Amino acid sequence: MCNKDSISFWKAWRKRYCSHSIKPTGTLNGHVVDDNICQVFTYHFKSLYEPNTPWADSDFQKTTEELLQCNSVGSIPFIDIATINVCISSLKYRKMHGHDGISNEHIHSPPVLSVHLSLHFNSFLRHGFVPSDYCLGVILSLLKNKHGDASKLDMYRGITVSCSFSKVFESVLSSVFDQWLTVDDLQYGFKNTAVVVMH
Numbered sequence: 001m002c003n004k005d006s007i008s009f010w011k012a013w014r015k016r017y018c019s020h021s022i023k024p025t026g027t028l029n030g031h032v033v034d035d036n037i038c039q040v041f042t043y044h045f046k047s048l049y050e051p052n053t054p055w056a057d058s059d060f061q062k063t064t065e066e067l068l069q070c071n072s073v074g075s076i077p078f079i080d081i082a083t084i085n086v087c088i089s090s091l092k093y094r095k096m097h098g099h100d101g102i103s104n105e106h107i108h109s110p111p112v113l114s115v116h117l118s119l120h121f122n123s124f125l126r127h128g129f130v131p132s133d134y135c136l137g138v139i140l141s142l143l144k145n146k147h148g149d150a151s152k153l154d155m156y157r158g159i160t161v162s163c164s165f166s167k168v169f170e171s172v173l174s175s176v177f178d179q180w181l182t183v184d185d186l187q188y189g190f191k192n193t194a195v196v197v198m199h
Helices: 006-017 034-048 056-070 081-089 104-108 112-127 164-176
Strands: 137-143 156-162
Touching: 034 137, 034 156, 081 104, 081 112, 081 164, 104 164, 112 164, 156 164
Parallel strands: none
Antiparallel strands: 137 156
């Protein structure tokens, strides 16, 4: 492979190491029926994302309520159509849709949608309410290594796919409240200003 030009090298590399025909396994940790395999994934991902401090949510809610009662909230920023259009245009095409079946392509084109989203998002901020559908996601299991044993549960990682409207809302919140949002210095991934050098 070393004697090939750049194009031939990468073509040979892909042919040897990249497989586009990875088939789903028929067995996972000894389970063979699709429903059983689905249950194995469900229990696995559910156990991964359970908080190790079950009272943390109620403590956070109590602290938030105390802060809201003793401090004036101040003026609530208005989410304008231009901000929503910028956030919609940043969505990538050909991505998996969320549980609602609406893909990013559905919300890219109609300009009147931005007006409705502006009304919705502003009402969310004013009333302190977000629809429960915005909190739902679909967990997909991805094979970590195509050369590993696909019948072992440890060979999979999960990613959560949110609905498109939730992605737009999160993007809008991030752009509107960016000056008040901070990230720990130990966080290296998923930061706009971070550069990670691998040795």
